[in-house]
Amino acid sequence: MSLKRNAALWILWLGLTLAGGGALAAIVYVGGDRDLFLIGDTTGAHHQIEVACDACHTSETFADAETIQKDMNKACLSCHADELDVANDSHPVKKFRDPRNFRRREALDALYCTTCHAEHVPEETRVGAVTLPMDYCMACHQDVFENRPSHQGSDFTTCASAGCHNFHDNVALYEDFLVKHADMPDFAAHPVIGFSARSRATPVADALASDDARAQMIAYLKTLGEDDDDAAEEADERLAAVLTADDALAPAPYLTAGAVAEWAGSKHALGGVNCAGCHAPEAAADDFAAIEAEWIAEPGMDTCVSCHKREVGSFREGKHGMRFHPELPDPREAPENTLLAALTAMFRDAPLGPMPVAEARLPMKPDAMGRAAGTCTACHAPHESNLAFAAVEACASCHDDDHTRAYFTSPHFRLWEAEMAGTGAPGTGVSCGDCHMPKVELQRGNFFVTHNQNAYLRPNEKMIRPVCLSCHGLGFAIDALADPELVENNFNGRPSAHVPSIDWAVSRTQRRQ
Amino acid sequence: MRFSRIKITAAAAGLAVAVAAAPGSLSADSLDDATIPAKDVADMLHAVMESDRTVYTRLVVNRLQNEEQVIKASEFFHDDKALPLPAQMFRFGSEMVADKTDKFFYSLLSLWPINKQNAPTTDVEKEGLEAVADDPDEPFYAEEELGGQKYLTAVYADVAVAGACVSCHNAHKDTPRDDFELDDTMGGVVIRIPIDG
Structure with missing residues (x-):
């Protein structure tokens, strides 16, 4: 009796172990929610994509440590390279490749992003997602007190204090920039954000509301630096493109007075983009049957990006849209093997979604x-x-x-x-x-x-x-x-x-x- | 001192092929078997670097900035809408090469560096820079081990080839030396080629 009970317990234990192990293996290799494998909270932005493990962990299984670090660099740069480029990165990886810097690398291996920015270690993560002690500058810049007497009395934990130095981005903090802008008053005499003024301008609407739309449009374009001929040509093009409520072309259910009125006052209408430009972008502008057949009730980012590439591109790099970053891996696909697919049917990745x-x-x-x-x-x-x-x-x-x-x-x-x-x-x-x-x-x-x-x-x-x-x-x-x-x-x-x-x-x- | 013979590297292949094409310059059954002493590879690389650098300094920077006064060269060329300085041009090239290959490395160093990070950091660098400062016509070669890897380290004099070199360096607020004259040795080009033990 006791033997039978022990055997049953052993079988039960074995079965549960196999089932549990199989489930874990399925989640690792096939699909499913990988939350339980998170070894610690991720940093601020990364938590949005933390269950897409293979966004960052791209190395083959059992890859060596150096390969993993190099692969991790590539993963980081797939999202952050442009940012570093704009920042004119003060410490690019390539600076540290030279063998003459091997002693510096021994002190701070700046070849790898993860040297300073480890993940899943919230207890060690500091401002800027830095996971090193804040005196990391000391590794290479120990001569600073000799070369910069002004810095004597400071210590290396304050180099990266706000307003002093950044490891990557010093475009507003480098010495010559500081000197060049040293005498600026706290407040400009006529403070204006120039590009904001242009961005909020409604030159076409203003021109249409004036007595002489063409003259007003030409005058506006000349303020942007265009010469007489170019301004006249562009003014004619812009005014000719303007659409009004009467031009709205959409299937009847969607042609509501409210929607048409809103659209007619928008930059889209003033810029010549009719309803189908967003709701049926593949249809010819004059093919109503195609517009009706291909109508998309709620166009998404895929439509907007066709005209607003930079805006959508940058949106996907920020916290609001990063779940749609093009470099993120797609959800893992089901196994091709029918039996395996059936056995693992309950283990499937869900898209990250908004x-x-x-x-x-x-x-x-x-x-x-x-x-x-x-x-x-x-x-x-x-x-x-x-x-x-x-x-x-x-x-x-x-x-x-x-x-x-x-x-x-x-x-x-x-x-x-x-x-x-x-x-x-x-x-x-x-x-x-x-x-x-x-x-x-x-x-x-x-x-x-x-x-x-x-x-x-x-x-x-x-x-x-x-x-x-x-x-x-x-x-x-x-x-x-x-x-x-x-x-x-x-x-x-x-x-x-x-x-x-x-x-x-x-x-x-x-x-x- | 004898240095290892190395296989033609991909990075030096263009140079090597050009040399190999010259009658009698190399003897080998095939390009794959051809070898060139590391020292010669360093000399060839330096010939290209020095020539490109001189051309940029004389025909671009010195001509456009000092002679024709069309555009300035500036350390902060992005903000100043200016030409990169010759030393920056050289350094950017070096960093780009480091992105492409680890079969050789080069840098521009000086005993009187404006950027203190470009001072010698190894005994061989210091010895080499002092040697070419004393005798600019004679390159300096040595073997050194850095981070467990042996290298042929060659140092070549970097000479002020145009007025722009001298005027900028002497006037720079961070220069430790402000009495350079045309044709003075201002520093050295250091080329490192990994060699087998």
């Missing part, structure tokens, strides 16, 4: 918990002609932190209100988007609105050049961004501390001269 607001780590409003980020229409309401909504209200409809709440009592918001009311000049208002999704300069005076809300945020000195310097002096901006309380209360007041970097740079330059 990021639910409820899963955000930042404070969010209770009534936003049912929403998701990750789609264009989450902020840009369909047919919304006023981009101001996406620049402020959309953000505040979800975000509920001190910085966001304080914005509505800040000087920046007062300027924004004035501009929206028409009492402030174009580009003088400061919206959430103006700082967190700034207009990025391209070649030949062009720009685009980056939709990567993190691109100019971490570290926040990144914001200095594309944003703050439009209206503020460099010293003021450095001090303000280095003051966490001032940041939290959304710049209601003046910086309480002073970062001496400009003083030191100027002093050294003067001494040398």
Whole structure:
């Protein structure tokens, strides 16, 4: 009796072990929720994609440590390479490949991203997702006190303090830049964010509302630097492209008065984009049957990207859209073997999908918990002609932190209100988007609105050049961004501390001269 | 001192093929079997580097900045909408090569570096830079081991070939030396080629 019971227990134990082991193996190799394999919380942004393990862990099974680190570098760069490029990375990996730097590599192996940015170790993760002790600069820059007497008395844990140095991005902090902008006043005499003024301009609508649309349009284009002939030609093209409510072409159920009126006032209509341009993008513009057959009721990012490539591209690099980053792996496919597929039917990857607001780590409003980020229409309401909504209200409809709440009592918001009311000049208002999704300069005076809300945020000195310097002096901006309380209360007041970097740079330059 | 003979590297293949094509310069049954002494490879690489660098310095920077005054060269060429400095051009090339191959490395160092990171860090570098400063016409060669790998390290004098070199270095706020004259040795090109034990 006892033997039989023991045998049964052994069989039960064996069966459960095999089933459990099989289930774990299925999750690892076939599909299913890999939450249980997370060995520790991931850093701020990565938690959105942490169950897509193979986004970062790309090495073959049993690969050696060096291969794994190299593969990890590639994975990091598949999302962060452009950012490092824009930052004119001060410490690119290639700098450390030279054998003459082998002693430096022994002290700090900067060939690998994971040397400084380990994952799944929240207890060791510091500002900027750095997982090294903050005196890492000491590995290579021990001669700093000899070469920079101003730095004597500092210690290596303060190199990366706000407003001083960053490992990667020093475009607003390098010495000559500091000296060149040392004399800027705290506030510009006529503070205007030039690209914001252009971005919020409605030249076609303004021209149509004027007595002489062509003359007004030409005048506007000449302010952008176009010569007479080019301006006249482009003015004619732009005015000829304008569509009105009568031009709206859509299947009857969708041709509602409200939708048509909204569309007719939008930049899409003024730019010549008819309903089918988004709702049936593959159909010929004059083929109503095809438009009706191919009609998409709610066009998504795949449609928007056909015209707004940079915006969508950057959106997918930021926290709002990173779950749709093109470099992320697709969900794992079911095994081709029929038996294996049947045995593992309950183990399948679910697509990441848009990021639910409820899963955000930042404070969010209770009534936003049912929403998701990750789609264009989450902020840009369909047919919304006023981009101001996406620049402020959309953000505040979800975000509920001190910085966001304080914005509505800040000087920046007062300027924004004035501009929206028409009492402030174009580009003088400061919206959430103006700082967190700034207009990025391209070649030949062009720009685009980056939709990567993190691109100019971490570290926040990144914001200095594309944003703050439009209206503020460099010293003021450095001090303000280095003051966490001032940041939290959304710049209601003046910086309480002073970062001496400009003083030191100027002093050294003067001494040398 | 004798140095190992190395197989023609992919990076040096272009040079090697050009040399091999010259009658009598190499003897080998096939290109795959051809070998060139590491020292010669270093000399060939340096010939290309020095020539490119001189051309950029004289025909681009010195001509456009100093002679025709069309555009300036600046250390901060992105912000200043200017030409990269010759030393930066050289360094960018070196970093790009390091991205492509680990079969040789090169850098521009000096006993009087503007950027202190470009001061010699090994005994061989220091000895080599001092040697070419004393005798710019004679390259310096030595074998050294770094991080468990043996290298042929060759050092060649880096000479001020144009007025722009001298004026910029002497005026730079970080220069430890401001009395350079044309044709002075300002530093050295250090080429490293991994060699078998």
